[in-house]
Every structure is written in C-alpha cells, then in structure tokens.
Amino acid sequence: MALLEARGITVRFGGHVAVDAVDLEVEAGAVTGLIGPNGAGKTTTFNVLTGLQETTAGQVLLAGDDITRLATHKRARRGLARTFQKLEVFSSLTVWDNVLVATEIHGSFSGGGRRHHERTVAAVIDRVGLGAVAGERVDSLPTGQCRLVELARALAIEPRVLLLDEPASGLDDGETRQFADLLLDLVRDGLAILMVEHDVPLVMEVCEDISVLDFGRVIARGTPEEIQSNQDVLDAYLGSELG
C-alpha cells in the first residue's frame, strides 16, 4: 500500500477544472515525480494533498487513513510536509530560526526539550548544506538557498511524506548535483518524496515512478524510460524539454 494516495481528486474553480480525477501513489523509500507543463495543476494537486485547497471530489489517504477533510496543520502532525514553488520562507528570521520554529512546532506535539531541538536544527541545516549561512536572515539569501531553507524546515518536522514543489529551480548545476544526492540519501532513510520539477534530467535521475499531468489530468504514468518514450507526453510538451 502506498504511504500517500490520492484517489480521483478533482478541483473546480467555477467552470474551470484545474485538477480532474487525479490518482497518485507515493511509496515510502522512493522519489515519485509529478511533471507537466505550466498550468497543468501540479501545485493545485499539492495544495489538495496538504489541505490548503478543498477538493470538489476525491479522497486523500495517508498510510491508509482518509485525511481528505483534515485541517492542514493536522496533516502536518501526521507526517506530511511540503515546500512551496513560490517561496513561503519566514523572511524576517534567520536560517537557524526558520528551522528552529519548525522543530519547536513539531516538538509542541511530539515532545523533546530545547537541547533536542537545537541538535535537530543543527543536523538538518548541516544535511541540506546551509551551515555557512545559518546565522543570516533569510531575506538576504538568493532564491536557490531559500528553497533549501524550505527543505530544511520541512525535514525538521521529521515527516514521513515530503512534497517538493520545484525544489531545484534557482540552484546552479553544482548545487543541483548535491541536491540529487541529498534526495537519494533521504529516500534511503525511508522517506516518501513526491516532487514537482521542471529539471528533466534531475527528474529522470532520481524518480522511480513518474506521473505526467496535463490540463489537470494524469496522461501518463511509468518509469523514466516509459515516460520519455510516451507519445502523449511528448505531444503535451511539444517536444520542448524532454529529450
């Protein structure tokens, strides 16, 4: 059974169907990819999964439990974390405090003292490679590093499932390399990751299973090889990025 599952989720904005009966399965210990052209409904899907957007129809299941009607913060407490495509960092706090807030929020319902929190923060910041800027205010950092702050913050609540919304945009080639290693490292620890990303080589490298969204529908699902040779997918992208 998949750790996180979407069954037929649908979102209508007035007459416009942004997400149309989408099924997704996110397995523990693997990176699942969610790709598609802009406006395909990827971020809306993330919002549904995390409860920031109500569904018109369909179900979201976390470890078999129906969480469709659960408030966002309660989903987070059950181990669902995410990052945002458009940055939602705490820009007036330092990198350290961004992660510390998350740890403390997590600690407020899972226990742990101040020492424990500080150890967690140090470990997470080290893991994503932000040690050098830990004392900087986030609004002084470039976008790529802000994305890593969001990642660190999400990891700090010790999630079971992590949703990453275009985590590599803003990273340069070297940083993307390191990021890919980090992702593989995280799933090796048993984390389930669902990633929206436009960096196709990165997606093909780290994802075991990829779903392709277009106009709110899943038009294909399969391994990287299957997706790369799928005619529907190539049509949707008009041959632009997939190669």
Next chain:
Amino acid sequence: MSRLGDTGRWGVGLALGVGLCGYLIAFQGGFSDWLTFTILGITTGAIYAIAASGLVVTYTTSGIFNFAQGAFGMLGAFAYWQLRYDWGWPAPIALAAILLVVAPLFGALVERVIMRGLEGVSEITSTVVTIGLLAMAIGIANIVWPPAGRRVDQFFAGESVTVGAINVTWHRIVIVVVAVAVAVGLRFLLYRTRSGVAMRAVVDDRSLSQLNGGNPGRSAMLSWGLGASLAALSGILIAPLLQLSVLPLTLLIVNAYAAAMFGRLKSLPLTFAGGLVIGIAENYSANYLDLNTTEVAGVSLAGLQPAIPVILLFLILIALPSERLRTGGVQRVRESARVPTMRSALLAGGALVVVTIAASRVMSTANVTRLSLGLATAVIILSLVPLVGYGGQISLAAMTFAGLGAFAMVKVADGPGPLVGLLAAAALAAVVGAVIALPALRLAGIYLALATAAFAVFMEKFIFTQSWFFGAGSIQVPRPEVLGLTFDDDRSYLVLLSVLFALLGTGVVWLRRGPFGRRLSAMKDSPAACATLGLDLTRTKVGVFAFSAGIAGIGGALFGGVSGSVSSETFLFAQSLPILLMGVVGGIALVSGALLGGLLLQFFSTVGENFTLLASALFVGPLITNFALVAPGLIGILLSRNPDGLAADLVTAVARAGRWVREGRSRPEQDTGPDPLDTATFERPLTPAERAAVDRALGLDPQELARGSA
C-alpha cells in the same frame, strides 16, 4: 448555513424579511406605521449604500481599505455648507463644485501623494495610513470649522408629498433617486466604459493589466476620486438628517462598513442590499422596540439601538467564509525591525526607571501627571507590540480592553486589594479578548480590524454606558499597592509606572525571543507555511490576542489610576485609533516604539492644552488645540515613507553611534553597504547578495523567466 447555496440563503433571508414585515403590519400598529418606518429605513440605508459603494470601488481598485471614507464624507458636507450657506452659492452650483470638482480632485490627490507610496508595505501600515488620514481630517475640520451651530437644510426646504396616508419629504425622495442613479451609473461606468473596464482589469490582476498597456496608477487615481465624490455625496445627503458636526458624521461610516462587508467588498449590488438592510434594521429597532426603558436582568438595553449596525457588522464578518490560507509567495514587506537581546532590554528598562526617578524629583506636579499619563498610555500601546508588531494581526480595540481592565481594577480592588485588582484587570481583558478572538480570528487583515472596531463600538455604546459598569458619571480607580507600599503620591506612582512598563516591556522582548515569539514572527511571514509545519494558527492567534488584551487591561487600570477616575467616555473606540497610530509611528514591533508613541501622544495633547492661550491668534489657535489629532495623523501619513517607525530609526542611530564609540571609527556595516543592485554587473559572476537582490527586484525566479511561464 454552509450547505445552502447562495440562492437558498437569499430565499431564507427574503422569507424572513417578508415574514417580519407581515408580522409588523398585522400586530404592530398597522400598514401606515410600517410604511413610514420602512421609508425612513430605506432612505438612511440608501445613504449608507452610497458611502459603502465608494469604499468598495476604491478597495477593489487600489487594494487599500479607506478607513477615512467617513471623514471624506464629513469634509464634503462641511465644504458644501461653506459654499452653499456661508458663501451663499446656489445649491446646484455648490453641489456640482463639490461633487464634480473638489471631492474628486481631493481623492485623486490623496491617491497620488499618499496611497501610491504604499505599494509593498504590509496591510497594517496601509490601514494605519488611512486611519492617520481620518485623524488628520477630523483635526482639519475642527480647525477650519470650529464647533458652532451650523446646519444644512434638507433639499427642497423639507417640503413633502403625500404617499398613501403618509408624508414623505422631497429630501428622502431625492436620496432614493440619487442612490438608484449611483447604482446604475456605477454599473454603466464599470462595464460599459473604457476607464471602468480598465479599473476592473486592475482588480483582477494588477501586473497583467500593466503588461497589457493598462495604467493601474491612473485607474487607482480615478477610483479614489470617485470614492471621495461618493463619500461627499453621502455626507451632504445625511448632514440634514443628523447634524453638521464632525465626529458623528465621520463615525457614521462604521454603518457603511457593514454594508460594504455585506457585499464582501466586491459586489456592488450586495453592498446596496446591505445598506438597505442596515438602514431598515436601525429604523425598525428604533421605532418598534422600546429599548430605552427596557431592562433585562439589570442590564439596560438603552445602548443596544445605536449598537445595531456594529452588531450586524460583527455578525456579517463572522458569517464570511473562512479565508483560505493564501500561498503564492511571501510578500516582501519593507518593514524589518531588529530584535533586542535580553541584556539590552534589561539595561534599557533599568535606564528608563532611573531617568524616571530623576525626572520625578525635579518636575512640576502637572508634568509628573502628564508623564504618568504618557507611561500608562505606553503600556496600552505596548499591548499592540506582540499582536500587531510580531503577529501581524490588526486590532482597533486596545482602548476597549483598557476599559475592561479599569473596570476589573475598580471592582476587585475593593475586596481582595489593588494588586489582585491589577491581575484581575489583565485576566478579565485577556478572557474577553480570547472570546472575541475565537470567531474573529478566522479573518485576517482589514476584516479582523473591522471586527475589532465593531466590538469596540459595541462595548462603548452598550456595556460602558451601563450604570453598573462605570457608574452614573465617573468611577474612582484605585492605585495598586505592592508589598504594603502605597503609591498615593503622584511622584511615587510615576516611578511605579516606569517600573511596570520596564517589566512588561522586558517580558514582551522575552516573549519575542522565545518559541512563542518566533512562532508569531513565522505566522506573520507565512501563515500557510506555518500550517504545513503543523502549527494550529487559531490557537496561536487566540493566545497572542489574549496576551495583548491582558497587557491593555493592565494599562487601562494604570491609566485610570493616574487621574483617579474614569467614565464611559474614557475608553472610546475613537481613542483606540491614535493608540494604534502612535504605536505604528513609534515602531509597532519595538517596545521602545511603544514608549515613544505613548510619550509623544501625551506630548501632543499637552501642546494642545497649553497653548490654548494662543487661540486668539486666528489660525494657530485651532491648529494647536487640535495638535493631538493633526500631529499623529500627519506622522501616520508620513509612514508611507518610513514603515519601520521612528523608534527604529533611533535604535539604528544609537546602535551605530555605540559601535562608533566602541571601535573608535565608523566601519561600514554589511546592511548599510552599497545596494547590491548597484554593484551587480555582467562583467563577473554575481555574488550571492547580488543574485538575491536581482531575484527580488524581478520578483520571479530567473528559471521561471527563462521558461516564459505565465
């Protein structure tokens, strides 16, 4: 309720309305009474609707909720009086001059000079700027038109026609005709003219409209001109029915707020419907219910009638659908105050006490009282620092919680003693704060501000006027005793106030540096991210609201102790406005800002009191007496230039001077270095700081731009 569709809800509403009218006609005095009261209700409601539609037009086009809309209407009514009665212009020419020339120009000028500078500031700052405008308008009106028995006659000299069995004045018919004309005109303007379509485009997507060659600036100016004109129209129409005096006309807008909320600040037809509902509810309750002499369990209902519009406002607000947590990137706000260390907070607190002790020895009795009032006010302003400054929630009810605190102090000090009284003051205000917060906190920004305003007006009209609350006239407020020490002497009370401010201020800094404070800052920056990390936003907000109310309660009890007595007039809604204003002016995220704000506010009113002798000097006199309003208003407006507040500047300057002294020379600090945008060049790779600055300036990811995404 939520299961019903919009149509269903309207059906239920309409059925209830028809049922009520049937009942009133059948059992409560018959048809002609009903018709009279209904016509009265429709006409006042139509005026609210006109004012509210102006509010909606400016809000949707410029994104700024104009709290000064009522003040604009008040100014319009006075300007009309000036032309029509003082200078004797014929009514049509005076009307045309005000509605087509003066008011639109004024509105456009306000947009161009003040509001346009507000892009990128937080909703708190923009709210405060319009509140500053409101205070300023009241001050100016008092200066130009000092209180005197002015009146504006009804149109057609109050002549009436007979409709069925009742008389309707021409004035009321004019009101209805004008309201219909405004409704039709707005509809035509917004849907059939180029400018109107451009205005609506700005509402939908400002940057997109700009990309397509629209000019959001011009549309905003147009909408502010239109809004000011509609405000003036409503002011001129209602002045003959009320009286031509500054405050009632200005605060009448609270009723229009309710109408605008009925239309969710978007729909003009619903706004008009809301205006009518509120006007009718007001008139029915005044005429059918005998509230003035009714008592229920010792509670007089006399204050309920004037509170009806705000009760409706509150109910409409809490019936609004919960605001969905917005994502779409953290807004980069221009404000950024630093957080002091505990050590510097303690040092500053100690310094304050020492300075106050020294001052208390040398100052005159009158100045001791003034400084005491300043410190007590500073405690009330301090209550806004965690709520508004750290947590980003707006409250217009600081004085109301202060009033609750004073009440608790009075009632408890008699029995268990004044120190317990002080704790009770905090406790009562905190509990009421939490109870009010629960329904209101689903709202954010101006909706929350309006809910707190509705609460403040309700308390002022209905609760504070009860004889068991602040007594028939005024009521004695005792001063706290600590460990057998009494503070009956004004000088020792002043010292006590400084100690308490220092303690509370240090406590607030401590809170900010701890987990709860970090959480508040995080919530201010991104509520959505907080929720996805597991933070229960409602609990956090209720917590900070209660904490803030508690401090305000203590402030109120201390404030009452300065003069020794308070009355129902001490803690008015209108007084919460300068409190918020001066808080933001001082620097709302700073304890020192609260102190500065409190002292400044007191200083301004002292200037006002002391120089009344100069009043003979024709213009300066009224200016000085209204200084307490004009000065904060002016500084509040200037905030659009420096959103961090005065204290932030002082702190930065002092910090820089301190470093300079310690290090013997000034060393350029990182954040005062050259702007990375200026140093960025294509000749070498960008430094991280430059990359960040370029990202920020573009507001987009470079990659996203490369993809050409929408």
